Amino acid sequence: MSRKNLSGIVQQKGTQHVVMRTLLFLTLGVFCLYYLIPLIVMIATSLKSLEEIRAGSLLSLPQKVTFDAWTKAWSSACVGVRCDGLQPFFWNSVAMVVPAVTISTILGALNGYALTKWRFPGADIIFALILFGAFIPFQVILLPMARTLGVLGLAGTIPGLILVHVIYGLAFTTLFFRNFFIGVSSGIIQAAQIDGAGFFGIFFRIVLPMSLPAIVVTVIWQFTQIWNDFLFGIAFTVGDSNPVTVALNNVVNTSTGVKEYNVDMAAAIIAALPTLAVYVIAGAYFVRGLSAGAVKG
Amino acid sequence: MSDIRLEKVTKNFGATEVIKGIDLAIDPGEFVVLVGPSGCGKSTLLNLIAGLETITGGDIYIGGKRVNDTPPRDRDIAMVFQSYALYPTKTVRNNITFGMVSRNIPKADQDAAVQEISTLLQIERLLSRKPGQLSGGQRQRVAMGRALVRKPDVFLFDEPLSNLDAKLRIEMRTEIKKLHQRLGKTIVYVTHDQIEAMTLASRIAVMDNGHIRQFADPATIYEDPVDLFVAGFMGSPPMNMIPGKIGAQDGQYVVSTSNPDEAPLDFPLPPALYERASAMDGRDVILGLRPEAIFAAGTELPGANRFIFERPVSVVEPTGPDTMILFHHAGLDVVARVRPEDSRPEGTLFSFEADMEKAKLFDAKTTLRI
Missing domain, CATH: 3.40.50.300 (P-loop containing nucleotide triphosphate hydrolases)
Known part of the structure; x- marks a missing residue:
């Protein structure tokens, strides 16, 4: 819509304009390259053989494309003493991130809905307290959380890690949904009340379908945070229950044998692919969601 | 039901x-x-x-x-x-x-x-x-x-x-x-x-x-x-509310209204209001006249208790079916509703007729109807 509106705007013409435009695009091009080079190097290196890496320069493109490094990273690289590649840890991450994102998003939506549409005394204070949770540094909660997980019998397990991420994520998800719902007309809730729907009826049948943009933003945010998390992963899981980020670290920082840069690069890309995919698939919604307040429903 | x-x-x-x-x-x-x-x-x-x-x-x-x-x-x-x-x-x-x-x-x-x-x-x-x-x-x-x-x-x-x-x-x-x-x-x-x-x-x-x-x-x-x-x-344009004083003149009750720069106008009250007016003799009141109760003199069928006066036109607002003519009086813009063909340009001296049967009186202090 905005593209269509802009195309008709009268623009300046003349030599000066052309010079400025050229400069502008030149600058943009340089920045673009600056951001892309690390990715190019990673992909190129992961497709080279070890000999080629040793012989050639960092920036050169692969002479002979080979996927050996990818296969190794996925299924046979050594993580600690176990040599099954990243594969089992990748599925650990999936098994952790899916429930953690789903639960924290639903609870955040419920919180935001209750805090804006079913106002109760002290709602603002409770929101302020929840919001405060978004500013607590990760390190501060490590010890109390470890103790809590121990008491709950969840120490060192994936469910334990899910619990940590759900609790830590609630502050952000509540904030996202609260700010989305504050822009939703209360008349809609009142109309639904008169129509005979209750708290959960209105939430699931009216409010949740309306909040697709907020859901997408929250899911992307939570997915990226939880998938990329390293600290909680290394602190609250052990060995076989490690998420992929911790496993990646173990692959790269292995102290024995030759440094296999191609395998490291492939492993890093594998570990980063899911977040990349989520951005590509839902990215359009992300931008739309951030400006959701400005768009009429 | x-x-x-x-x-x-x-x-x-x-x-x-x-x-x-x-x-x-x-x-x-x-x-x-x-x-x-x-x-x-x-x-x-x-x-x-x-x-x-x-x-x-x-x-x-x-x-x-x-x-x-x-x-x-x-x-x-x-x-x-x-x-x-x-x-x-x-x-x-x-x-x-x-x-x-x-x-x-x-x-x-x-x-x-x-x-x-x-x-x-x-x-x-x-x-x-x-x-x-x-x-x-x-x-x-x-x-x-x-x-x-x-x-x-x-x-x-x-x-x-x-x-x-x-x-x-x-x-x-x-x-x-x-x-x-x-x-x-x-x-x-x-x-x-x-x-x-x-x-x-x-x-x-x-x-x-x-x-x-x-x-x-x-x-x-x-x-x-x-x-x-x-x-x-209620009413659009709203009722004109002209401040004045009730007084008796030649056996009639009138609302005297004036402004330092203008000639005073004594609006004669209809006999139906005499009894209530007598109780308020000498007191400050608000005279309520809706725009349709003030029109160009002689353009409506004659009736009892009409009051004719002259004022220069200050603003003319045509609405189509009617034209609103505003004139200064008692420190405010009083609106009269006239037929479009009776409209005159700004500045002209205009002869207005007020239907005092439709006048309403309010106590200036309590704002209640008298």
Whole structure:
């Protein structure tokens, strides 16, 4: 819509304009390259053989494309003493991130809905307290959380890690949904009340379908945070229950044998692919969601 | 059909008293319009009747049943909101059926009800669309359909027409009136538009600052306002309120009005007002004359108690059917309504005729009608 509106705007013409435009695009091009080079190097290196890496320069493109490094990273690289590649840890991450994102998003939506549409005394204070949770540094909660997980019998397990991420994520998800719902007309809730729907009826049948943009933003945010998390992963899981980020670290920082840069690069890309995919698939919604307040429903 | 009764109803938001003790008895099948300026509490009062706000004091009865503690869904009401409040992710059909789905009404009955309502409101073609694809007038119809479909006893309208353009507003106004005539249900309708109030209501409640100033049929509200507020609120352009003093002259009572720079004018009161005027002899009053009570001299059929005077025209405002002529008097712009052909340019000395039979007197201190 905005593209269509802009195309008709009268623009300046003349030599000066052309010079400025050229400069502008030149600058943009340089920045673009600056951001892309690390990715190019990673992909190129992961497709080279070890000999080629040793012989050639960092920036050169692969002479002979080979996927050996990818296969190794996925299924046979050594993580600690176990040599099954990243594969089992990748599925650990999936098994952790899916429930953690789903639960924290639903609870955040419920919180935001209750805090804006079913106002109760002290709602603002409770929101302020929840919001405060978004500013607590990760390190501060490590010890109390470890103790809590121990008491709950969840120490060192994936469910334990899910619990940590759900609790830590609630502050952000509540904030996202609260700010989305504050822009939703209360008349809609009142109309639904008169129509005979209750708290959960209105939430699931009216409010949740309306909040697709907020859901997408929250899911992307939570997915990226939880998938990329390293600290909680290394602190609250052990060995076989490690998420992929911790496993990646173990692959790269292995102290024995030759440094296999191609395998490291492939492993890093594998570990980063899911977040990349989520951005590509839902990215359009992300931008739309951030400006959701400005768009009429 | 249900009656609605409010007894000593009050509502506070924190320390602010918004509704300050309202008594109102609405008969079954009546069309009552709550009208007043922004912030007078009319929408809050409607929300109290709907059950969307909790009452602070007093009692509300719908159909003889006390509903203070009854949630909205059990009050047998339907409401049309100013913002329409349609469910944006649902189709028109599902918007209309949502209330029935919530109440587990069989699918066949739902379909029959949708069929009937969509025919009545002429929205059959729109049933599979989403609210975002509808125009303002269509959304308004769907919102009414959603309210009508459950066949409740009481309809509540919260400024339903204020988001529509002028032409559509007049069309929908007529449709709402027709609907009321056909269905005969009790309606409580909130608006700040006094013309909507006059055209729709069987009785109007004029509200100000949490109180009801007057509750009467439209003709009484217009012709017999209880105080300056009601008189000034109803009517467009508003009633001229000329400050003056009551005095006796040659066996007549007059309202003497003047301004330092202008010649004084003594408006003679009609004999019907003598008795009340005598009690106020020498006191400050406000003389209320509606614009249509002042016209070009000699252009109306002669009548008793006319007062002819001359003033220079200061502003001319043609509206089409009538032309408003403004002149300075007693420190204000007085509006007269004349026929377009009697209009004269600014600055011309103009001969006005006032129908003093229609004059109203208010106490300048208490603002009450004398």
